Amino acid sequence: MNTHQPVNIIMIEDDDGHARLIERNIRRAGISNTIHHFTDGTSALEFIFNGSEGPILNGPAMVLLDLNLPDMSGTDILTRIKSVDKLKRTPVVVLTTTDDKVEIQRCYDLGCNVYITKPVNYESFADAIRQLGLFLAVIQVPEVTE
Amino acid sequence: MVAQDPMGAGRSALSTEAIRRLLAAALLLGAAILVAVSLSAAWLVARDQEYTGWVNHTYTVERHISRFSVLFERAEAARRGYLLTHDDRYLVGYRDSATALPKELEALQALTGDNPRELAAITELEPLLSNKLNTLEASMRAAQTQSMAAPTDAATLEEDQPLVSQIRELLARMVVEENRLLQIRTERQTANADLLLAAVLTAGALLAALSIGAVILVRRYAADLDGSQAELRSVNEGLERAVAERTADLTRANDEIQRFAYIVSHDLRSPLVNVMGFTSELEVSLKPLQALLHEVEEKAPSIPLKAAREAVQADLPESITFIRAATRKMDRLINAILRLSREGRRTLTPEWLDMGDLLGGIVESVQHTALERGATIVLESPLPTISSDRLAVEQVFSNLIENALKYAKPGRPARIVVRGLTTGSGCAFEIEDNGRGIATADHERIFELFRRSGPQDQPGEGIGLAHVRALIYRLGGSITLDSELDRGSTFRISLPRTLLRDRDQTA
Numbered sequence: 270m271n272t273h274q275p276v277n278i279i280m281i282e283d284d285d286g287h288a289r290l291i292e293r294n295i296r297r298a299g300i301s302n303t304i305h306h307f308t309d310g311t312s313a314l315e316f317i318f319n320g321s322e323g324p325i326l327n328g329p330a331m332v333l334l335d336l337n338l339p340d341m342s343g344t345d346i347l348t349r350i351k352s353v354d355k356l357k358r359t360p361v362v363v364l365t366t367t368d369d370k371v372e373i374q375r376c377y378d379l380g381c382n383v384y385i386t387k388p389v390n391y392e393s394f395a396d397a398i399r400q401l402g403l404f405l406a407v408i409q410v411p412e413v414t415e
Numbered sequence: 416m417v418a419q420d421p422m423g424a425g426r427s428a429l430s431t432e433a434i435r436r437l438l439a440a441a442l443l444l445g446a447a448i449l450v451a452v453s454l455s456a457a458w459l460v461a462r463d464q465e466y467t468g469w470v471n472h473t474y475t476v477e478r479h480i481s482r483f484s485v486l487f488e489r490a491e492a493a494r495r496g497y498l499l500t501h502d503d504r505y506l507v508g509y510r511d512s513a514t515a516l517p518k519e520l521e522a523l524q525a526l527t528g529d530n531p532r533e534l535a536a537i538t539e540l541e542p543l544l545s546n547k548l549n550t551l552e553a554s555m556r557a558a559q560t561q562s563m564a565a566p567t568d569a570a571t572l573e574e575d576q577p578l579v580s581q582i583r584e585l586l587a588r589m590v591v592e593e594n595r596l597l598q599i600r601t602e603r604q605t606a607n608a609d610l611l612l613a614a615v616l617t618a619g620a621l622l623a624a625l626s627i628g629a630v631i632l633v634r635r636y637a638a639d640l641d642g643s644q645a646e647l648r649s650v651n652e653g654l655e656r657a658v659a660e661r662t663a664d665l666t667r668a669n670d671e672i673q674r675f676a677y678i679v680s681h682d683l684r685s686p687l688v689n690v691m692g693f694t695s696e697l698e699v700s701l702k703p704l705q706a707l708l709h710e711v712e713e714k715a716p717s718i719p720l721k722a723a724r725e726a727v728q729a730d731l732p733e734s735i736t737f738i739r740a741a742t743r744k745m746d747r748l749i750n751a752i753l754r755l756s757r758e759g760r761r762t763l764t765p766e767w768l769d770m771g772d773l774l775g776g777i778v779e780s781v782q783h784t785a786l787e788r789g790a791t792i793v794l795e796s797p798l799p800t801i802s803s804d805r806l807a808v809e810q811v812f813s814n815l816i817e818n819a820l821k822y823a824k825p826g827r828p829a830r831i832v833v834r835g836l837t838t839g840s841g842c843a844f845e846i847e848d849n850g851r852g853i854a855t856a857d858h859e860r861i862f863e864l865f866r867r868s869g870p871q872d873q874p875g876e877g878i879g880l881a882h883v884r885a886l887i888y889r890l891g892g893s894i895t896l897d898s899e900l901d902r903g904s905t906f907r908i909s910l911p912r913t914l915l916r917d918r919d920q921t922a
Contacts (some may be wrong), residue, residue: 286689293696305654337681366684369757387688394688 276306277322277330281290281313281346282364283338287387291333293363294398310341314349317356325355332372335403336365336372346381362401434636443628445622452618453664466604473597476526476533478592483519484586486512487544494551498558509555513889514546520544530596536589540582570891582815604667669759675755677844680749687749691742698735701727706785748865751878755864755885763804763889765914768800770835770844773805781820790820790829795877798835799842802913807886812846814879815906841892849903858896890914 274309276404278295282288288306295304305322314325326331336343343363349404350356360382367373368386376384385397493509496502498570522539527533704727714722771794777786778792785792801808816831823829827849835844853861857868862879891911898904 284685286693287685290692290696293900337685365680366688387684390692394692395695410907 275302275322275328277328278302278315278333279313279324279402280304280306281308281310281331281338281343282306282333282335283308284335287335287364290384290391290394291398294395297395297403298401308339310338310343313344317350318353324359325353330359332359332361334361334363335411336363336376337369344375347376347379384405416644424916426653430631434632438629438632438636440633441625441756444776445625445629450626452614456611456612459607459614462596463604463611466607469600470597470604472526476523477593477597477909479523479526480586480589480593483516483523483561484583485584486516486519490516490548490551494555497555497662499557506555509551513551516544516548525851530592530660531745532588536585537593540585543578547582552580571792577829581716592775615700628817673756673759676752677760678907680753680756683749684746687742687746690738692747694735694742701735708862712863715758747876751864752878755878758807758810758882759885759889763807763914765802767802767806768799768805768808769800770808770842771796771805773809774798774833777809777816780813781816784817784820785829788820788823788829790823790831792816792831793833795832795834796834799837799912801842801910802889805815806915807890808910811883811890811908812844814883815908818879819846819850819904822850822869823877824849824851824903837912839878841909844908844910845905846908847905852900852902852922853896853898855898858898860897862894 275395279290281286282291285308286377288308290307293302293408303322305316308314313399317330318325321327332346334343334346343365347361350361351357353397361380361381362385363376363381364385364387366387373384375377383401384395387394484603490509490512493505494513497505497509501645520537524534524537527537564628708720708724708727711718712724774794778794781792784790812833816833819831820829828847832845832847835842851869853868857866861868861877861878862884863877865877866881867875867877884894887910889906891914894903894908894909897907
């Protein structure tokens with residue numbers, strides 16, 4: 270029944286500037302999916318688990334997650350998402366300024382699908398985001414066949 | 416008790432010194448007493464022998480005197496016997512005694528040569544004796560010629576009676592004199608023996624007193640030593656505790672700084688991402704503007720566009736370039752702080768490192784660059800083996816060797832020498848180059864973060880040496896620099912031979 274439902278993008282990012290940059294690049298990559306932006310973990314989790322348009326109640330989604338949030342750590346959100354059956358296949362893209370190997374490994378261990386560091390070199394960052402668009406196109410396939 | 420009374424320690428040390436001096440004095444005094452006792456004993460014994468000799472001498476003289484009187488009496492008796500009986504046996508006895516008497520007198524004279532009183536007696540005795548002997552001889556001869564039947568009358572027998580009593584008296588006087596001498600000499604001998612005994616007893620008493628004093632001193636000394644040892648121990652324990660406390664404080668402060676550096680650098684990156692991102696956005700937005708300007712210029716050349724063209728084509732791109740360069744630089748600096756803080760949080764794991772192998776590996780990794788620049792790197796063997804964190808040690812040495820290659824004096828092929836040796840509980844290393852050197856004013860500065868020295872003709876942010884020093888401090892070592900401009904530099908590193916396991920592991 271979800272076959273034709275578009276993937277919702279849930280962006281959890283406390284820095285408005287970053288959020289805007291990410292959104293612009295996503296749009297520039299030709300992706301027009303709905304983007305739900307949250308600046309803190311609590312409201313993001315509320316949307317994911319209880320929101321009427323959230324992934325549990327309403328179709329597939331992709332999560333763009335910043336690790337440094339004011340109210341909780343991004344890894345907490347990651348753990349919560351990956352521990353629920355209905356959500357554990359939801360792709361999570363971690364976007365953060367950290368390039369600490371230990372933290373990256375921890376994210377992958379927790380089930381993160383892609384890890385992108387926010388580099389100051391904007392071009393590579395924009396590239397990564399555009400790659401994300403391709404990724405988005407790919408992940409729709411299993412969702413469709415399911 | 417941690418706090419000690421320094422005066423107490425001082426006093427104790429002083430009395431210890433005094434005791435040591437007293438002990439030495441006691442030993443010296445004891446030795447002196449022993450020597451004195453030995454000398455006086457030897458002297459007293461020699462005197463005793465001398466006195467004994469004199470006593471014996473007296474006895475000899477007395478013996479001779481008594482023999483003389485025996486001979487004299489015997490001669491008298493034999494004559495009397497002969498005169499009465501005319502028996503020839505008496506004649507023989509008389510002759511023996513008569514010939515022995517003068518010899519005996521001579522012997523006596525020789526023996527008593529030292530005594531004028533005895534000599535006087537002997538001198539007196541001599542004419543009496545010869546007189547007597549002559550008288551005897553005469554009477555004997557007369558008797559021989561007289562008829563055997565007629566016995567000599569009593570008058571003849573008694574005619575020299577006064578002479579005999581005189582001789583007897585003299586002999587008695589001599590004996591008295593000798594007895595007097597004997598008494599004196601025996602007394603002297605006894606006194607001498609008493610003196611010897613007294614000397615030995617006094618020496619014994621002195622030595623005993625000294626020994627007791629020395630034992631008391633030694634016991635006090637030992638007690639003092641025990642006391643100061645206990646004191647030292649407690650001071651040491653206090654010191655260790657204080658050091659442990661300081662170390663804990665330092666570790667906490669260091670952790671705080673590390674965390675601070677991490678958070679700051681991390682959070683500084685966020686706004687930077689915005690600056691950079693929106694700068695790019697500006698650039699992107701500039702493109703349609705430039706295109707528009709171009710189009711307007713073509714289609715409506717009448718509109719004055721000079722200011723707009725300058726802004727869009729020159730000023731804006733220039734501003735963007737500067738913003739971008741500045742942001743990049745800031746990013747590099749933040750990354751450097753981040754790296755340093757990460758390095759500071761890394762747990763050090765000591766392992767045994769053969770520095771020859773380790774440095775060989777580093778040299779191999781820079782060999783390509785070295786060949787390109789005509790530089791030579793010499794590792795002076797033997798190089799010590801230390802127990803330390805491999806990664807940290809590698810970073811320190813590769814950083815310094817790379818620096819030496821990088822800052823070679825132009826026109827002079829670099830020659831880099833690395834040497835090391837074990838010094839007690841640590842190891843000292845030297846990295847010497849003949850490069851462009853570092854001005855004295857910058858010797859401390861170059862170890863600070865983001866500071867560089869000399870002409871800025873090489874890429875870099877001024878992070879390397881700060882990193883090196885931070886690492887060496889963490890490894891428990893130190894680094895110093897000897898350098899002269901245009902001559903070269905020598906970095907001296909000292910590292911502990913064994914790195915203690917990391918106590919300040921970050922949580």
